[in-house]
Amino acid sequence: MLSTMQDARLQIRRLLEHGAALHASATVDTAAPGGLRRVPYARIGADAAALAHALGELGVGEGDRVGTFMWNNAEHLTACLAVPSMGAVLHPLDARLPGEQIVRLAEHAEDRVLIADEALLPHLGPLLPQMKTVEHVIVNRAGGTGAGPAVPSGVTVHEYAALLDGRPPAYPWPDLDERAPAAICYAGDGSRAPKGVVHSHRSIYLHALSAAMPDAFGLSSGDKVLAVVPPSCALGWGLPYLAFLTGASLAMPDRFQAPQALAGFIAASRPTKGAAPLRVWRDLLAHIEADPDADLSSLTEVFADGRPCSPDLLEGYERRGVTLLHVWGAAAAPARPPADATGAGARHYRLAQGRLPASVQARLVGPDGAALPHDDFSVGELQLRxxxxxxxxxxxxxxxxxHDGWLRTGETGRISPDGYLTVTGRLADARRDDHAGAG
Amino acid sequence: MLSTMQDARLQIRRLLEHGAALHASATVDTAAPGGLRRVPYARIGADAAALAHALGELGVGEGDRVGTFMWNNAEHLTACLAVPSMGAVLHPLDARLPGEQIVRLAEHAEDRVLIADEALLPHLGPLLPQMKTVEHVIVNRAGGTGAGPAVPSGVTVHEYAALLDGRPPAYPWPDLDERAPAAICYAGDGSRAPKGVVHSHRSIYLHALSAAMPDAFGLSSGDKVLAVVPPSCALGWGLPYLAFLTGASLAMPDRFQAPQALAGFIAASRPTKGAAPLRVWRDLLAHIEADPDADLSSLTEVFADGRPCSPDLLEGYERRGVTLLHVWGAAAAPARPPADATGAGARHYRLAQGRLPASVQARLVGPDGAALPHDDFSVGELQLRxxxxxxxxxxxxxxxxxHDGWLRTGETGRISPDGYLTVTGRLADARRDDHAGAG
Known part of the structure; x- marks a missing residue:
């Protein structure tokens, strides 16, 4: 007996087409000097098609890497959707890294084209001569500063707006294997060279479906999400794809991420939810506690990556009607307490880092390689599948x-019987290597 | 460049293991004479393992069909999870069909084992001698009537409880291809023999992820869903799998589906949401309008399949604080109005049959085979992918x-630019055949 179901593939292009057509009037707000720019998803869809045509003309083919050196803004969102949809591979670079590391990652990923914000050109310019694989730089001047690029010889510089201008608002997106590469992100803990993780269309699509669920980010077309977490970090927790999957609008702070600027952007754009590293929420809270006019009234819940999360921080946001929930990168769902947990019980859950969704399994491994119980007490290395x-x-x-088909996260922690993960520390790298040798 | 992601498969066993462990204290309530039976998901998980051991002992192997002839109850839920997880194929039979059709479907699917409710034995008994492929009947007497089975020669009858008793509460679930068959459901419009659709592990898993989303059923671990729609109808809209995916509890009415009994069960079990054919909601509303003591206060929204849905019905539930939303089988998401639609605008959306989720595409085809615009005005045949x-x-x-990789639904309707489907009628079968000949 065979399944009689159609074999539709899980592809980023489907999310792009869906969001641009069925959620045409959802919008991405980008913070700009003195206000914000608002672009509907219909326009993002047309721009994504135009960008794909332009990249194709520059010689970008299936599997070629297109790096981005951008803040979170409408043009970055466009690239996040267009590049994988055309069969190329997105490589979001983290502009906060030291220059030599940025060069090394662009070389390691073999980026052929870079799309860069004008505001980041002073940082990028001096690095370009060392990026041997980069042939083209596309400069996004939307909301820019007017800074001129430093153009090394051998690299062609294009203006983003001019490059897209007049191109067709539709593109014959290819039908790709769902396991084809879609994006590469590098991650490291500072103790060694960052490692490149290549996301597939399938992995991004399945993560987005899972992360949209009510007990995860709980995103609907009535939401607007403040996306501070950058695509260079686990594809910004998948938010560009979640937004087009669900029709949730986006609020992207561009380079205006200092607490005062962020508070002003929140008041102007009025997001319902937010996603940022823990330190951003901590700094924002400190700012608004000193500013009686700060307006967070649109926010209902915010997601924070990092630890430790102090009860003070949870309470500070609670006093403003905002629920702060921990996440642990994009691996797990937020540590949302069970519906029937209240008071101290709920607080205990909220100090965990996340909860396992159905598609992700975790195990705890002790120093001797033995599996430890999920009793919210035993501490071992967290491994994921x-x-x-x-x-x-x-x-x-x-x-x-x-090890054995599991990812060794290098982090230690405990797991509760109902699947909450609490991170307690990091393995010494030496032990990780030892164990691998024995495995 | 290759994706570096793990290749975890989408399998029903993962949902079963997840729900039974991480949502161990979620429960399924089954209506019973004078009250209800409540079983936690941890127990459903253990029973599923025991059932799989028992079925294996009866000779059920990978791909073998196990039919169910049951109302919606805890034992049916157990079978919905256990049978696919062990690699066999679930075939829920619709006890409301005429006897000769039930026989034909059991033969067409080649069911080797039937699990039957005691209360349905008077209906099943006379049919068994004609079911040539059935070797074993397992009788579920939980909440039963004490009716004795009529046992034809050549068929072995087992007691469900005795068969599971003492078996291990864990099972070495096989690692299956995600496109392996998981369940078969037959559907027809009455004008011809029902057609068998074989769901795969992948199709069930992807549907559940999509249907759990906030703009679809919006299920979380804080919900309890009244599941009136039977597994024989598109796997009960996937609710057995949605429940274990999300940790939402279930309320199953067994054979007590008359309006008064259903109202009593709702008052006792207190579901937050409900899924049933439209006529069930219509009859229930008529009943409670005549009964001042009826208590629907736990319900927030209910999903109704069928048409036409009268504004009276929507308003009747609205007056009780319950939002009634249309669904169109399991193909699309409910017709939930956009967050910014109010008043007459929202009402217009709610009279549609459903909204397209990202994973499902629809097209409208006119009598001449031409594609029609999605303008909420043009009417053509609805085709799905x-x-x-x-x-x-x-x-x-x-x-x-x-046609061309699309399912011709045989229903006519219109599609709005934002993906709402409104069904207006059925194609004459003759035209469907003509068109196919030309295609």
């Missing part, structure tokens, strides 16, 4: 990071 | 039902 969990790295063996 | 949409039928060619 699932369709959006890394199974290897791009051009980097690191066998110590994988 | 997506990972949980049929691409063929089990042992039945019916080429007129498929």
């Amino acid at each position: 699932g369709p959006w969990i890394a199974g290897s790295y791009h051009r980097d063996e690191a066998p110590g990071d994988f | 997506g990972p949980w949409i049929a691409g063929s039928y089990h042992r039945d060619e019916a080429p007129g039902d498929f």
